[in-house]
Amino acid sequence: MAEGKDDDSLYKINEGDHVMLKRGDVYKAVQIQSKKKVVFEKQWFFLDNAVGHLYSTAFEIVSGGQLQPVKPKDVPSALSDTKEAGTDNRNIMDDGKSQKLTRDDIETLKEQGLKGQEIIQQLIDNSSTFRDKTEYAQDKYIKKKKKKYENTVTILKPTxxxxxxxxxxxxxxxxxxxxxxxxxxxxxxxxxxxxxxxxxxxxxxxxxxxxxxxxxxxxxxxxxxxxxxxxxxxxxxxxxxxxxxxxxxxxxxxxxxxxxxxxxxxxxxxxxxAPHPDVAAKEEPKMEQHDTPEDAENMETNDNGEQRTDDERERGKHAKAELKKVKQExxxxxxxxxxxxxxxxxxxxxxxxxxxxxxxxxxxxxxxxxxxxxxxxxxxxxxxxxxxxxxxxxxxxxxxxxxxxxxxxxxxxxxxxxxxxxxxxxxxxxxxxxxxxxxxxxxxxxxxxxxxxxxxxxxx
CATH class of the missing domain: 3.40.50.150 (Vaccinia Virus protein VP39)
Structure with missing residues (x-):
């Protein structure tokens, strides 16, 4: 954050801010930079659209790696309001055949633009054992699928x-x-x-x-x-x-x-x-054994590829000495x-x-x-x-x-x-x-x- 900002901007995401990305229990520290690709939890996106929004805002990753703020009314409650549930899980066999959707079907749904929660609903509808699971098992199933298919990320202020x-x-x-x-x-x-x-x-x-x-x-x-x-x-x-x-x-x-x-x-x-100036003066750079006079001559060239003159070499040495002097000071x-x-x-x-x-x-x-x-x-x-x-x-x-x-x-x-x-x-x-x-x-x-x-x- 830069000085001189008003009170409202302190709670908003600004260009150049250091922020924390959160998904579930996983965090990552990044800096808001224009057109910089960020990779987080095997997904890539840009943070440009997050500028101007309040901290702790949840964003959904849409096509092209862009962020779109998620409104509370956009979060469906149908996933957690399932009323049909079994009494126990004793008759449920984990044979891998209960889910009718294949991996290719899920990829097709993603290409069609379906959101993560819509894909989860499709998985629930095409599961032959979901209705027979207990309420606790259903919640656990939904939570597991949300972690895998939901593409939302929350931007927090670092603490x-x-x-x-x-x-x-x-x-x-x-x-x-x-x-x-x-x-x-x-x-x-x-x-x-x-x-x-x-x-x-x-x-x-x-x-x-x-x-x-x-x-x-x-x-x-x-x-x-x-x-x-x-x-x-x-x-x-x-x-x-x-x-x-x-x-x-x-x-x-x-x-x-x-x-x-x-x-x-x-x-x-x-x-x-640093060593004493008298000691430093005695230490001169040595040419490596594999260096040839031609290599040393090529290093003494200017930006145009021409051989540097004595004045240019002196100015270069003087600039380096001045820079070193400033750093030491x-x-x-x-x-x-x-x-x-x-x-x-x-x-x-x-x-x-x-x-x-x-x-x-x-x-x-x-x-x-x-x-x-x-x-x-x-x-x-x-x-x-x-x-x-x-x-x-x-x-x-x-x-x-x-x-x-x-x-x-x-x-x-x-x-x-x-x-x-x-x-x-x-x-x-x-x-x-x-x-x-x-x-x-x-x-x-x-x-x-x-x-x-x-x-x-x-x-x-």
Whole structure:
């Protein structure tokens, strides 16, 4: 979304918006782009016609891959109002001969332009056993056929809950198997709110970082501590935050934390990670063994295929040097801004959710928190958090340490059919949370044992 939009446009789908496509329990994050083909659940279509409609609108995929909004009155109720039903299914034999329509017949119906619900009605009318099934079995049959033949898609506004459901359903390994209810507890335990300064260390494709930015609403500051060559923010991009949200986001390489604490971090260089200019000057590009003088000469040509002059070569080198200088200056400014945020040692919260062992990271980043500030650490396994728990107890400086295990179960709530669903997540990971105190109060820590406390949550 861009800044400066009126209130009505915030609820409407606009060109360039990041949206979530939903069909059943399957989600996909895409961006609204003109004449761009989108493939979702083995169907392709264009999102051009969705611009201007409200979010949460259901669309039907018509011929040519175009979207047509589905009105509530267009949804027939005949499929669910079947009155004829059997008492049991004991006499129904699944021999594959009950359906009179063949695959070719169904393809012919599709070519004739019949909608998904009309095809389902044809399947019901041509089934010799549908009327003998129980009411529950009929509903199950209709639901199964809807999933296969209905060609509707719903466009939703991205939220951290929907994003967590999408990642956990499709690629849970990318987010360290972080479940949406565990993510919600992390935001609560870390006291994430607008106007706060939060430290984040995560390797969950940017999901945790995006959830924190969404909760803060563009007010305050977020410092992302990242390993490797640069921060990973694929999940943040899918949220589609306004530009001013990104102004509050800073990033700092965790490999420079010790230098920052020791006061030896140099932010005046063009690039702290780049070699010294004298060393760089000695390093000249070498020609590969298979390169010939003719190949090197051909590389020195301009756009017209003519050999470049000395002036053109000099201008090209100068342009590359200027571009590199600008990038290094931008990187230096970002590093200096993040270092200035960290030097005050007054962060309001710390969130860690990583595939790396969290103990050393936690002990290092706790120094940047002010007293009486919360922190939370997520891990898919409890053993690393038990080690962190023990280490914090030995070191002191923290109170209210809790190691919890969240248990969530979905329930089907229907008339005379309320029961837990058979398929459920085996575990939502573990959380270690606590509150920092001053050095003088470090001796007043409690003596809890690192035993995960089971928390039961139920969702209809």
């Amino acid at each position: 951290c809950r929907i994003m967590a459901l999408m990642y956990h359903g499709r690629e849970p390994g990318k987010i360290c198997y972080l479940r949406f209810d565990t993510l919600a507890q992390m935001l609560t335990l870390a006291n994430i709110h607008a106007g706060s300064k939060v430290l984040v260390f995560e390797t969950c494709a940017g999901l945790v970082l995006g959830a924190i930015m969404e909760r803060m609403g563009g007010y305050g500051s977020v410092i992302q501590m990242y390993p490797g060559g640069g921060p990973v923010r694929a999940g943040v991009d899918n949220f589609g935050f306004p530009a001013h949200f990104h102004d509050t986001l800073h990033d700092f390489p965790i490999c420079h934390v010790n230098a920052l604490l020791a006061g030896t971090l140099e932010t005046s260089l063009k690039d702290p990670e 931008e990187k230096r400014k970002k590093l200096a801004a993040a270092a200035a945020q960290l030097k005050d040692m007054n962060a309001d919260g710390l969130v860690i959710a990583s595939r790396f062992h969290p103990c050393s990271v936690l002990m290092c980043l706790l120094r940047f928190l002010s007293p009486s500030r919360p922190f939370v650490v997520y891990s898919q396994y409890k053993e690393p958090l038990i080690e962190c728990f023990t280490k914090l107890k030995e070191q002191g400086g923290t109170v209210n340490l809790r190691l919890t295990d969240t248990w969530l179960r979905h329930y089907q709530v229907l008339p005379n059919r309320t029961h837990p669903k058979l398929l459920m997540s085996g575990g939502g990971g573990y959380l270690l949370s606590g509150i920092t105190v001053s050095t003088e109060s470090s001796g007043r820590t409690n003596s809890e044992e690192p035993v995960p406390k089971k928390q039961k949550l139920a969702e209809s």
